[in-house]
Amino acid sequence: MKTLTTAVVLYLVLSAPAWAANTTVTLTVPGMHCAACQITIKKALNKVEGVGKIDVSFEKKEAVVTFDDAKTKVEALLEATKNAGYPSTVKPR
Numbered sequence: 001m002k003t004l005t006t007a008v009v010l011y012l013v014l015s016a017p018a019w020a021a022n023t024t025v026t027l028t029v030p031g032m033h034c035a036a037c038q039i040t041i042k043k044a045l046n047k048v049e050g051v052g053k054i055d056v057s058f059e060k061k062e063a064v065v066t067f068d069d070a071k072t073k074v075e076a077l078l079e080a081t082k083n084a085g086y087p088s089t090v091k092p093r
């Protein structure tokens with residue numbers, strides 16, 4: 001049952017709201033370990049449509065991304081870092 005609950009929560013979190021707004025998420029990127037990784041990740045996220053501010057910290061292994069949720073969604077951000085070679089997850093608030 002726990003898996004089902006998680007799936008429902010994820011669905012609610014990830015499903016697009018009826019209004020458009022800038023959303024900020026913090027992505028945890030465990031594979032990021034130096035300034036070069038930081039740049040690669042930032043570039044990858046920059047290519048995603050609707051992405052605004054990107055703050056990547058290799059020290060924290062985190063990327064804080066602000067995006068227009070009418071144009072993109074969290075999955076696209078996760079996909080972008082994964083395709084760049086850095087799988088990431090959403091850090092719970």
Ligand SMILES: [Cu+2]
Pocket residue numbers: 032033034035036037038
């Ligand atoms: Cu590196």
